[in-house]
Amino acid sequence: MKINKELCDICGTCVAVCPVDAISVSEFQVKIDNDKCTNCLNCLKVCPFKAIEEGD
Amino acid sequence: MLKDKYDVIVVGAGPAGSVTARFAAENGASVLMLERDREPGIPVRCAEGVSHEGIAPFIEIDESWIAAKIDVACLHAPDGTNAKMYNNGAGYILERRLFDKALCDVACRHGAELLTKADVIGLLWEKDKISGVKYRYFGKIHEIRCDLVIGADGVESRVGRWAGIKTAVRLEDIDTCVQYTLSGLKVEEGCVDFYFGNDIAPGGYIWIFPKSKNSANVGIGVAGHLSHKKGPQEYLNEFIEKTYPDVKKTYTVCGGVTTSATLKEIVRDNILLVGDAARQVNPLTGGGIAQGMIAGSIAGKVAAEAVRTGKFDKKFLKKYRKEWDKRLGRTQKTMFKMKEKFMFMGDDRFNKIAKICKNIPKEKFSLKALFTEAVKGDPKLMADVAKAFVVSKLKK
Numbered sequence: 001m002k003i004n005k006e007l008c009d010i011c012g013t014c015v016a017v018c019p020v021d022a023i024s025v026s027e028f029q030v031k032i033d034n035d036k037c038t039n040c041l042n043c044l045k046v047c048p049f050k051a052i053e054e055g056d
Numbered sequence: 057m058l059k060d061k062y063d064v065i066v067v068g069a070g071p072a073g074s075v076t077a078r079f080a081a082e083n084g085a086s087v088l089m090l091e092r093d094r095e096p097g098i099p100v101r102c103a104e105g106v107s108h109e110g111i112a113p114f115i116e117i118d119e120s121w122i123a124a125k126i127d128v129a130c131l132h133a134p135d136g137t138n139a140k141m142y143n144n145g146a147g148y149i150l151e152r153r154l155f156d157k158a159l160c161d162v163a164c165r166h167g168a169e170l171l172t173k174a175d176v177i178g179l180l181w182e183k184d185k186i187s188g189v190k191y192r193y194f195g196k197i198h199e200i201r202c203d204l205v206i207g208a209d210g211v212e213s214r215v216g217r218w219a220g221i222k223t224a225v226r227l228e229d230i231d232t233c234v235q236y237t238l239s240g241l242k243v244e245e246g247c248v249d250f251y252f253g254n255d256i257a258p259g260g261y262i263w264i265f266p267k268s269k270n271s272a273n274v275g276i277g278v279a280g281h282l283s284h285k286k287g288p289q290e291y292l293n294e295f296i297e298k299t300y301p302d303v304k305k306t307y308t309v310c311g312g313v314t315t316s317a318t319l320k321e322i323v324r325d326n327i328l329l330v331g332d333a334a335r336q337v338n339p340l341t342g343g344g345i346a347q348g349m350i351a352g353s354i355a356g357k358v359a360a361e362a363v364r365t366g367k368f369d370k371k372f373l374k375k376y377r378k379e380w381d382k383r384l385g386r387t388q389k390t391m392f393k394m395k396e397k398f399m400f401m402g403d404d405r406f407n408k409i410a411k412i413c414k415n416i417p418k419e420k421f422s423l424k425a426l427f428t429e430a431v432k433g434d435p436k437l438m439a440d441v442a443k444a445f446v447v448s449k450l451k452k
């Protein structure tokens with residue numbers, strides 16, 4: 001998964017649906033750890049601004 | 057100067073965190089709140105509606121953080137039928153950025169300490185026991201010890217995950233939300249509006265919360281499993297173009313609201329979770345401020361008792377869980393069952409309920425009347441609803 005930083009508002013909705021704790025949020029950015037990610041696409045589906053895309 | 061060790065560290069200084077910190081400190085614990093952002097209350101991720109009885113026990117009502125007073129709710133069915141509810145008590149539309157600060161001030165006045173821009177990145181462990189937190193502060197990693205960590209870190213909570221608690225929710229149990237503050241629209245004073253319908257906001261609703269005579273928070277929540285092809289922003293834009301073609305958008309916010317029951321596990325040895333982090337949100341309305349504060353008041357008192365007795369194990373901390381279930385946890389479970397029912401309800405059923413509610417005399421139409429109508433034909437759920445309302449009445 002990768003994050004389009006121009007669209008991401010750092011709201012953290014993606015973290016709540018990640019089943020493997022692959023997503024972290026700081027004050028300034030959201031990061032997805034692709035080593036942990038299982039490609040379930042939950043984060044992509046709930047992102048309010050559609051800021052998450054498939055791919056590394 | 058910070059100490060090397062506190063009795064209690066609260067991660068997150070939102071309403072749940074601040075109230076927890078206040079009650080823990082007031083009852084004798086040394087408490088530090090760590091807040092990731094530069095000040096509590098910012099950025100706002102909220103529609104800002106609360107009931108008077110939800111917040112009054114925790115803070116003196118102050119005009120400075122009240123944007124508007126509410127006494128009517130208008131429910132709009134998909135076919136345009138609407139029903140007005142006058143009997144749901146008084147409410148407010150808050151200025152969350154000021155309200156959160158005021159709550160945090162109360163905590164500090166009771167002796168809690170606060171550090172902002174402190175981003176908690178992990179737990180400290182000693183012999184398999186949680187013994188503190190690691191946080192980033194101006195580029196440096198710091199460690200600070202405590203006996204009890206309280207995760208009040210919101211919908212994006214990770215504190216619980218680090219302790220091994222399962223906090224992830226199903227897509228069906230989260231609403232993805234977008235809200236604009238619109239300026240230049242005429243709003244009916246004292247009235248909040250809700251729009252329902254599977255083409256308007258699938259699995260959720262659109263809200264219009266007035267913030268002044270000519271501005272309002274207009275937002276939408278869409279159930280997570282129904283938002284893939286078309287997201288909340290598209291639904292909301294369509295609604296606004298149709299309903300308010302000539303208004304200006306000012307602020308834009310987004311976020312997620314969980315609509316599940318409370319997590320199965322909210323305490324472990326040396327840790328407990330409160331507020332959005334524990335999924336203590338009303339699954340029907342998405343309201344979480346009052347719920348988080350009630351949970352915080354229970355958690356704070358239990359935390360102080362843990363400090364007094366030196367017991368920080370799961371068995372002792374379960375007192376908080378028990379008390380929460382008694383106060384609201386069980387009601388939340390009933391609300392969750394109702395939400396499951398509403399989620400799969402067709403537009404025609406919404407229309408029918410609205411028509412029936414419209415004919416209920418003004419003085420008799422309440423949330424209870426609405427829910428009773430909505431769950432007709434499901435005796436078990438009807439009994440649960442009745443019970444839930446008896447419980448909430450007793451608490452007043």
